[in-house]
Amino acid sequence: MSENFFLADRFEVEQPGLKAVAYRMLRSRTSRREEPLPEHDGSVRLPDPVVTAPARVDPEQEILIADSVGIALMIVLETLSPAERLAFVLHDMFDVPFDDIAPILGRTTISTRQLTSRARRRVQGAAPAADTDVARKRDVVDAFLTASRGGDFEALLAVLDPEVVARSDGGTLVPSILRRGAADVASQAITFARFAADARLALVNGTPGVVSFAGDRPLSVMSFTIRDGRITGLDILTDPDRLTALGLSA
Secondary structure (H helix, E strand, O other): OOHHHHHHHHHHHHOOOOOOHHHHHHHHHHHOOOOOOOHHHOOOOOOOOOEEOOOOOOHHHHHHHHHOOOHHHHHHHHOOOHHHHHHHHHHHHHOOOHHHHHHHHOOOHHHHHHHHHHHHHHHHHHOOOOOOOHHHHHHHHHHHHHHHHHOOHHHHHHHEEEEEEEEEEOOOOOOOEEEEOHHHHHHHHHHHHOOOOEEEEEEEOOEEEEEEEEOOEEEEEEEEEEEOOEEEEEEEEOOHHHHHHOOOOO
């Protein structure tokens, strides 16, 4: 049994009243065949997104969205050690006291506090606070989509952060793509928009995103990280097998 499962199972036994998202997060990498995003070797593996219509979210989808902490944060959490991840999620996201977390990890309270602080610094450094105003984020995504469709390079530069990072997961048959910088990302957005006959706004993990189609066939699901009114991260799923499994319809 992996250390992830060992810590998760101890948490379930020792905290029976908490059906923690932390437990599901630690198990999700196996149940959904998710792997971390190791940029150092050029491979990209994005978590499966939860896609819903912009104007409607049914109760089942609300549960799925609540179970997701967002693609950007999930990627950062995967870079933590299992102990760091569990301590950070339990304390910072679920307000579990350090005294209760320490026995689960087999550490002292002081050591657990230090472990959580270290994890918090790494998360904050890698995933700066994103905008939370949904209407504002929708405006930014709509501006990106309009500029891409119109081939307006300058308009794209205006909506992209200068240090924006775009990641594309094409699965086993299509090479992964990792691009940095507004100019490079803007050029690729314009190029890709020519192949998408239909691109529309959607909710991706509960936040405004874009789903693109060619006829009835889904081409991509795009999730955006937006800070101070500009796009700082763009995560694109283009894996045809996983897109089919999502059951998307134009």
